[in-house]
Amino acid sequence: MAILSKEEAQAILKKVMSYSKADACEVSLNGSDGGNIRYARNAVSTAGQISVMSLSVNSTFGKKTGSASINEFDDASLKKVVSRAEELAQLAPENPEYMPLLGPQTFQESATYNANTAAMTPDTRAEMVGKSLGVAKAANLDAAGFLENSTRFNSVMNSKGLFAYNKSTNVSFSVTIRNKEGTGSGYVEQDFNDLNKMDVLALSKIAAGKATGSAGAKAIEPGKYTVILEPLAASDILSNMFRGFDARSADEGRSFMSKKGGGTRLGEQLFSENVNIYSDPMNPELPSATWNGDGQSLKRTQWVEKGVVKNLSYSRFWAAKKGVEPLSGGRSMVIEGGTQSLQDLIKSTEKGILVTRFWYIRSVDPQTLLLTGLTRDGTFYIENGEIKFPIKNFRFNESPIIMLNNVEALGKPVRTGSGMIPPMKIKDFTFSSLSDAI
């Protein structure tokens, strides 16, 4: 019941809209249905199944907006939620940044839904987790993991005639496999819209291989090193930066995108020439919804071209103030790369460090985007194009801006974390201390 079709959602939204007496009204109806299994110490620890649907109404008189929501859908409840939002709007303070609603828009049909994923049951999940546990038990290792699937629908309608609907599925899997002595640890994570792309057996084998391969790590001196970042590691450290491509905070002087003396760094060469970044909701490997929360269409956007900042996102309010077109922030970020595999990058490295992933990344200085964090679950020393031995984890203090000025090579992008991210070879990456953590 929680997942409504486009027609079913539209019918409820139309009915709600017919009850509105406000100057402007915006209604959203969302639902989700899904389940999960969490396991640790080679056994299931928790598991659940949750199904929810709710409707929210935003009513506006002039520049005063009120919101109310409900999770009952009979006519009386729908009338009640509209009148409550209208009462609250009358009491609300004026919002000087209120933007009039958008009229009807056309959106591309997204590719976010997959029927196989939507059909998953508690038994499907148990069977998948069984495979992952099998890998760990067979190798006398310990697995802790999480498998979750969900089907969602999101829909919105407003009093100017805008209607948008999206249905999506997701299945995500991650596992940490450790040896019994606690001296080695490996990790993988992956998510897809399509269940058939998810191979928990192959992924668990990678984690098991890293658990065994990382045992007996040696300590090497902290300092500046050439690093090969696996796509997950690169994604971990770059996701913070993507949020900074925002015109307002740059214009206001409080972002790494702000320019000394005022203005933004739009149009500046901020990164190495081999850095190209775009977002595209229709990317077949990483589809996303084609509209955002206020009903704007999401389109392919180039954020960085040959290292030059080509676009910053503008909210509708900030765009109007600055006299430019609004531009939504990117989802489904793609960092373009080449054709080389992770193995190819390792082969071409004389001396360097391979990083599986980073952990506990926090901002140290928003002005330079300096971040700190640690390597985790498989860090290895590379010499003459080969992995020589596992090394102890490091703490780093590094800015992704500095890092993307030191790009030596980019491999083939793969779906990971928040985008399509290539493995990266970066010179002069700053490790500042050693950690005993495994």
Place this chain on the structure above:
Amino acid sequence: MKRKDFLFLSGIGAGAMVLPDFSAFATPIDPLQALDKIDVKIKKELADIALNAARAKGATYTDVRIGRYLNQFVSTRDKRVQGVANTESFGVGIRVIANGCWGFAATNNVTKESIAKTAQEAVAVAKANAKIQGEAVQLAPQKGFGEVAWQTPIEINAFEVPIKEKVDLLLNVNDIAMQNGASFVNAALFAVNEQKYFASTDGSYIDQDIHRIYPSFGVTVIDRASGKFKTQASLSSPMGMGYEYMNARPEDKVSGVVTRYKGRYDILEDIKNATRVAKEKITAKTVEPGKYDLVLDPSHLWLTIHESVGHPTELDRVLGYEANYAGTSFLTLDKWQSKNFKFGSDHVNIIADKTQKGSLGAVGYDDEGVKCGKWNLIKDGVLVNYQTIRDQAHIIGLKESQGCCYAQSWNDVQFQRMPNVSLESGKAKLSVDDMIKNVEKGIYIIGDGSYSIDQQRYNFQFGGQLYYEIKNGQIVGMLNDVAYQSNTQEFWNSCSAVCDESDYRLGGSFNDGKGQPGQSSAVSHGSSTARFNGVNVINTARKI
């Protein structure tokens, strides 16, 4: 679609857009609606339906949580109200053991039929997983308490204070900042009320009414000429209190380089101070890296306690239940069994406490029906205990749980969460001024800042809000770009003094994340100012 995308898509209202860390299914309501209560008789009747339905399907244990979670969030920026959100999340979560395995299901359709069906689903989930389960769940025995109730001792229910009063206060805060030279300011006020009803097949029917409050602001000063910007965060703390927290009395103020607060908070005074120190940061000198003696204020030390003592003493982490997310712990069972693992110096006594008045973690009973208490984690520097729940207590030889079970909402399964974890004050009389007098080369740190620690809690790096250089027993000026890096055991063994109880204050985390799917909990950490000798300080300035 990622959860955050869903939140983004669903958040069409200004209020919903700025709601951080609230459940995706919390729904906006009329503020007055928050004052309605659900009759305890109805809750008992609904709970019994769940207990009976699960038992009929073969469950050997069942607990049911009927929860109504209210949040109020008022946020402002400069001269503008960004959002006023009143949200309610109401539903039922049912947890069962069947065939020796846990199962959980939840619904927001609170009808008799739906509750019975959800109980059956929970049993079905348990039975599906029992096929791949190893060892059966062992639950520490817990006596039933019958029908009991507990509530946070508040003086003023924050939900009864008109929104307008809160909006006016926050806009006043912003106005003071702007008049004193701030470039931007954000001020916000959160209030939380958890109305939780717990029932289990052990025979408990527990009705609890829990309140939390968190006022905060961030002020930014921009120097256009140099392109520099500096920020200062409020020195408030989230508390397990009502709106009385906003009415500071003279005895709640701690004087010094900047006023800090205990018990109650003066936001109008703090914003004035914050704007002044943010401006001073623009021209403060950059730190020379090296070893310093650190004097850490409770407004800063709480986070170091949280990360380096609170998390590694969680038994589920020690055992590997969090290995795939938050991580494990360096405080392995052999260190505890040795009875002589020197976690810190003799000055270090750390207490776990779920009963401390005014704290975020104070409740009468935890989310699996265990009555809450207080115990030592570190005694005279030695590791003596952990934090645990019913299905793990037997692993450390306990006959009963320590009552550390919590779920952020009815639709999340309960698991082990941190109780309040605090550093005991020094027994000998010692003021902050007397502590600083004896420091030759040091840094006095106030307020929490950047924080990062590894997955076993060895290596950490912390920043703060304010750094003052100490030379030969005197504070000589402000510093910038400070962070200290250490190893947990080395750091706590370098603790050379803790001020007496007259300096004791609570800090805390309103949103501590753990688990998969992620859940948030609120927890306090108390201490007096403490000194740590010879800690490695790095310089964090960079050019881009």
